Amino acid sequence: MAKVKMTVNGRQVGSECDDRTLLVHFLRENLGLTGTHVGCDTSQCGTCVVHMDGRSVKSCSILAAQAAGSDIVTIEGLASGGELHPVQAAFKANHGLQCGFCTPGMVMTSVDMIRRHGAALDEATVRAELEGNICRCTGYHNIVQSVLAAAAEMGGAKEAAE
Amino acid sequence: MYATHYHRASSVQDALSLKSAAEDSRYLSGGMTLIATMKQRLAAPTDLVDLRHVEAMKGVTVAGRTVRIGAGTTHYDVASSAALAGVCPAICALASHIGDPHVRHMGTIGGSIANNDPAADYPSALLALDAVIVTDRREIGAADFFTGLFETALVEDEIVTAVTFEAPEKAGYAKFPNPASRYAMTGVFVTKGAGGVRVAVTGAGSDGVFRHAGLEQALSARWSPDAVAGVAVDPSNLMADLHASADYRANLVKVMTKRAVAAA
Ligand SMILES: Cc1cc2nc3c(=O)[nH]c(=O)nc-3n(C[C@H](O)[C@H](O)[C@H](O)COP(=O)(O)OP(=O)(O)OC[C@H]3O[C@@H](n4cnc5c(N)ncnc54)[C@H](O)[C@@H]3O)c2cc1C
């Protein structure tokens, strides 16, 4: 057992856990942030995606200890003041989810993808970038539409940041 | 996952001493192979020595045509290095097709080659580029480094710190990804430069990555995708599994070679 400290959704947190504790379990069980899901045990489904120091990662394949000292953003950290993040709003508007199990990972992946590609995102790129996220319900079509709609909406974000 | 102890190294020297202090310890880089394997209880090291915070092992430097990639450089950082794309875009393209974005944000070139999965992408590039693998204690040519399935020339506590190579005149990579895992069902990296033509194949050999003399001769005579049409690829040393038979892989070796030459 060791005390692991990190920043989660802008807040400094610290909690005791075993060295073998996965980041996803630390978030869900120690911090009660159950928006991040576990959908497989083979590192392939992407329901567990969070951002670590600004990049999308699979929290099921990282130890909490590896993430100590880093800056983590989970699905709970996207909306601000009751206002959905544009990517969340786009998934809602475009019916980008059915059961919703894959959705936290899909949204976190999409935010990362739009950060890297900006308005230049096209359908083929979105499909290729979703390689690491599995959805059992939607057939992906509306997810792709959601990401494209959000990228168009957020269009200037990437250029503005540079 | 079985219980383990986590240690974070701040330098190569620190990593070596942390490693030697524990009975059954393993180095940890991106964890995209090791943590996944520990979750399956297929590996159970008592101690993990995390190399991800060793700054000296990170980053890409290009001086003229001499390339140095720190072992701790992620697949994403290799894929998006503008300096590297300027001299050897094929290795950036290769890195950009490893796994998925999340795997590329964590996985490293050092971890990939130390693991030497027979279906991993990087081993073919390093063999075709005639790269040198730099460790904490010596330099090893790629041809001597990859010694078999998941086997390398590394000794127990040796750390890969970087890989270096001279960017060739031309280089290209093509892989036929396994549709489920994205690992190479067959991947071929071709280079043409001062040292001649080199063709390295991953994902197909029953003994891991290998060079193909027949394809190299044909492409030395004429550097063109259709130059390989008449070359015979012997399936007897190729892998056969539920994904593909040896004959199918033999055909893939030729098709991927053509595509790699066309991409170069
Ligand atoms: C879903 C998924 C898809 C993938 N798809 C592909 C693919 O298409 N192509 C492909 O090539 N790979 C693929 N991979 C593997 C990925 O590239 C890994 O990142 C890589 O194989 C291991 O790198 P790592 O940094 O994560 O190493 P780790 O998992 O941390 O370590 C792997 C091994 O190397 C040792 N090691 C690590 N660093 C060093 C070092 N510097 N010196 C000495 N030993 C070291 C460790 O002790 C361990 O034994 C995939 C992985 C996943 C989870």
Ligand code: FES
């Ligand atoms: S839970 Fe499936 S990839 Fe993390």
Ligand code: FES
């Ligand atoms: S909406 Fe059900 S798994 Fe994607």
